Amino acid sequence: MxxxxxxxxxxxxxxxxxxxxxxxxxxxxxxxxxxxxxxxxxxxxxxxxxxxxxxxxxxxxxxxxxxxxxxxxxxxxxxxxxxxxxxxxxxxxxxxxxxxxxxxxxxxxxxxxxxxxxxxxxxxxxxxxxxxxxxxARPEPPEWALPAVPPAPEVSGEGPLLVMLDPGHGGLDPGAEHGGLHEKVLTLAFANELRQVLLRDGTFRVALTREDDRFVPLETRLTLARQAGAGVFISIHADAVAEGEATGTTIYTLSDEATDRAARVLAEWHDREDIIAGVDLGGQDDSIARVLMDMARAETKPRTDRLAAALEVAVKSHRIVMHRHPRQAADFAVLKAPDMPSVLIELGFLSSQGDLAKLRDPAWRARMALAVRDGLLAWAAKDAVIRPGLRR
Ligand SMILES: [Zn+2]
Structure with missing residues (x-):
């Protein structure tokens, strides 16, 4: 029975x-x-x-x-x-x-x-x-449900532009693992290092979607960014791939159509991991909301593309080896904020011995942090001219 x-x-x-x-x-x-x-x-x-x-x-x-x-x-x-x-x-x-x-x-x-x-x-x-x-299908009793709106993230710094850093994975979602290094640990460490570098400049305010080893659903990461009033969203990852010889830094932007099979698999894996680890909050937007979102995305897309381009130039100028396709597109849930330029940086691949050694090296990570800062500075300067009113 x-x-x-x-x-x-x-x-x-x-x-x-x-x-x-x-x-x-x-x-x-x-x-x-x-x-x-x-x-x-x-x-x-x-x-x-x-x-x-x-x-x-x-x-x-x-x-x-x-x-x-x-x-x-x-x-x-x-x-x-x-x-x-x-x-x-x-x-x-x-x-x-x-x-x-x-x-x-x-x-x-x-x-x-x-x-x-x-x-x-x-x-x-x-x-x-x-x-x-x-x-x-039994509904979640309220006392067990994950809080839909988490407490507001802490914002540090004084600059005009708020950068939301999103350390990938966390809590029961460890991300990739190679050589005893967990992606969730690495992404949080790098986000903290990058925050310090960004704050030194005075142009940025910075907040993180998670400050410790906890699970944050992908949708919640966007909610946190919106709540904080972020002007730009940078998700940080270092995944492992099963096939091919993927090495080097890659910058991803959102697209319904993935650049290639590997990019699609990566996006599907991220989104599925999130659903398995947490409770699927499945935001269903009605058709009117979807039209408005599409309009906002159309306006945001060129800004996102300029951001990805600026980051690519900066990473290369710091002599960091990039993937043979340095900029790629895929359907990542975490990049779907309609009104906020968003990129996902794969710092490197944990599955590559060479990349693993770099990711472990504090000097390499410091160079990467400077590169991201330079890319953001170049983009923000141009964006403020093209889009007056951004710097208030
Ligand atoms: Zn990842």
Whole structure:
């Protein structure tokens, strides 16, 4: 009997106990693909914490959220029915484990046994499309929903133009990983370095879409930029690619049609990672809003193209090796702000040994930061002439 499709168990503890962060005990935890189609998740915790389990669609996945729990390393155990496991912070004080399922499953039981520590036990069983859709469609109770409008980002500096820096990935979305280096760590480090360089100049104010290792949905990154009144948006990445010999810096702008297959795969991967890691907030704009957005985009596009061109010139003038196609276009969700020039810089590729060494090198990153500053300065000067009223 499928009694509990959606199990939510909140163990409300004394305030003193809640302040302590519980630990996941990997030795007392296992994920098993059991008997006929079933999946069994057992997690040993050092103490009980509020938690919940639910399934979500597109792709089918089990999402486990915990309050004040340090999940530590990703558990082994994926195979035929679980195609990937990821975990990390989803917002301050909350961690999330996401198990991507090869086919639809629903929760047949979910419980936390307490005693010496606590044990979370979740059993999944195979379901047909209709059963799964019903379970996945249950609305998020308000107390569990990610805040739609996050707190305003902190803006530093005095300059006339606000630059929104967007360190790619974060929290339970680590991005690429090579040689022990996580993209989310690198992008945040570089964004902080670039902020210092930009602030020295006096032309810019600077804000970041995230200041620490947390998950920020792609749409929220745009909301933060708009909230802060950003004049330009720069997303920072250093991905890995499976095919080809991709090396060197690449500057991406938005286009419905990707420059090539690799660019399209990269954009799809980014957007899909975001959906898997978080709850798909799926902004549906009505047709009137879409027309207005298209008009704003048409006005913004030449400004974005000039920004990408200025950055390319600056990066080359700092003798930084660029990709053989230094400027590319793809359908990145994070570049879709209709009214704000937006670019995505792939600093390099973690999958390339040469690039990896450069990305680790503080001197190389300092040169890259100067290049981005120079590109922004050149663009902003020209943009202010072409578009009077920008500098108020
Ligand atoms: Zn990335």
């Amino acid at each position: 499928r009694v509990i499709l959606w199990a939510m168990l909140c163990t409300f503890l004394a305030v003193t106990a809640q302040a302590q962060v519980a630990q996941l005990d990997p030795d007392a935890s296992r994920i098993r693909e059991g008997w006929i189609g079933g999946i069994e998740v057992t997690l040993g915790l050092s103490q009980p914490v509020p938690w919940r389990a639910r399934v979500l669609a597109d792709p089918p996945r089990l999402v486990l959220d915990f309050r004040n729990l340090d999940l530590g390393k990703v558990l082994p155990g994926h195979g035929r029915r679980i195609t990937s496991i990821r975990q990390g912070t989803v917002r301050p004080g909350w961690s999330r484990m996401v198990l991507t399922l090869a086919r639809p499953h629903i929760i047949s039981s979910a419980e936390m046994r307490t005693g010496d520590g606590a044990t979370v036990h979740v059993v999944l069983e195979g379901a047909d499309e209709a059963e799964f859709a019903a379970a996945a």
